Amino acid sequence: MKKIRVLVVDDAAFIRDLVKKTVRSKFPHFLVEEAINGRKAQSLLEKQRYDLVLCDWEMPELSGLELLQWMRNERSLDTPFIMVTSRGDRDNVVAAVQSGVSEYIGKPFSSDALLKKIIKVLSRRHSASDLRGSSRPDTPGGSAEVLTGGSATHAASVSVLTQSRPAPSPPPSPAATEASSSVAALTGAATTPAPAPKGAGKSGARGSSAQLRFPDMTVDCVVQALSLKEVKAVIRRGERIPQLLSQAVVDLEQGEEREVARINGYISKLEAAEQKMDSALIAISIRFVDDDPQKMEYLSKMIAMGTGKQYF
Missing domain, CATH: 3.40.50.2300 (Response regulator)
Incomplete structure (x- = not known):
């Protein structure tokens, strides 16, 4: 053998x-x-x-x-x-x-x-x-x-x-x-991303739209906070809910040339975004795992620019 x-x-x-x-x-x-x-x-x-x-x-x-x-x-x-x-x-x-x-x-x-x-x-x-x-x-x-x-x-x-x-x-x-x-x-057939939560599409570091990719689904989200270590966001609850510790990729876009940073991470926290059992929104935290200086520089610029840029 x-x-x-x-x-x-x-x-x-x-x-x-x-x-x-x-x-x-x-x-x-x-x-x-x-x-x-x-x-x-x-x-x-x-x-x-x-x-x-x-x-x-x-x-x-x-x-x-x-x-x-x-x-x-x-x-x-x-x-x-x-x-x-x-x-x-x-x-x-x-x-x-x-x-x-x-x-x-x-x-x-x-x-x-x-x-x-x-x-x-x-x-x-x-x-x-x-x-x-x-x-x-x-x-x-x-x-x-x-x-x-x-x-x-x-x-x-x-x-x-x-x-x-x-x-x-x-x-x-x-x-x-x-x-x-x-x-x-x-390649194969394409799928359609899940609809964005209410409020997605606004510019700025807080309340900006972004996209999260998981092994079995892709969803739009609203970013609440962004640092070099993690992103905190809100997604709309669907038929399936991402699993804690699951892989994730955060797609962030910046600038007129639509430069995209794809930050790898994992789900470190999940909780209802509303104080009720049938909450339609889920608060999610993605902890970054990349050790790429170029991506960290990109994140630093995005954080520094704050409300001047829009996410993807």
């Missing part, structure tokens, strides 16, 4: 631990290592061959895209590479596809979604017995189907990853057109 070695690359310790826990929950026999950024990952990849790289995009020193390009172009490494990132705009997906990404999954992700991506990628190169951690021979039509869940495509839509406002797009470049078939494999 072949030992499968996995490298997890992310500057946020919370995300690295989450990915490692997810992998080990299904594949306890896998050898899982980690790197805090792309530069550290380069050092490990020069010394050791891995069967899979699970990598963030936005990291200090060396981004996930730069790491992927280095692997494919400078080192000629064909190691399967899954981009695990909150940066899911179509242009970014196209760039990743053109650079040789194997699969793409947006943050926040569910454990099942990530495992399906891993199984899909590894099943192309490894036997079902290697993935099971068993030396038993494969049974025809059985093991592989169980591992893959019986589905050939599990990729999320670009719109689902970003939930961005629709905007006119320029004609695609020849390179983007050439990669369209690959992008299609990473």
Whole structure:
């Protein structure tokens, strides 16, 4: 039985631990290592061959895209590479596809979604017995189907990853057109974000609108307070309620060029926003886990500008 070695690359310790826990929950026999950024990952990849790289995009020193390009172009490494990132705009997906990404999954992700991506990628190169951690021979039509869940495509839509406002797009470049078939494999049908709570859309740090993404839903919210450590907001209660300690991505937009910061975090607090059992609003706190200086600088500017800017 072949030992499968996995490298997890992310500057946020919370995300690295989450990915490692997810992998080990299904594949306890896998050898899982980690790197805090792309530069550290380069050092490990020069010394050791891995069967899979699970990598963030936005990291200090060396981004996930730069790491992927280095692997494919400078080192000629064909190691399967899954981009695990909150940066899911179509242009970014196209760039990743053109650079040789194997699969793409947006943050926040569910454990099942990530495992399906891993199984899909590894099943192309490894036997079902290697993935099971068993030396038993494969049974025809059985093991592989169980591992893959019986589905050939599990990729999320670009719109689902970003939930961005629709905007006119320029004609695609020849390179983007050439990669369209690959992008299609990473995309699917879009969904519509939940309606914004009453008061959303006002400008300013307090009462501004923003967007929160969870593994199983995306909602608009009204920001009540923002710091370098967390955001406190109010969302409208729906059929489903986010779970405490669940992953979250906060999308914040600033400036005329609509620059967006995607801050990774987890739900640290949930409570009714009204003093009644059937409260229509929920107060939610998201604790940030990113350790990216660029994102912290962005947050600092947004906090300093206060009521001069509007959130997304």
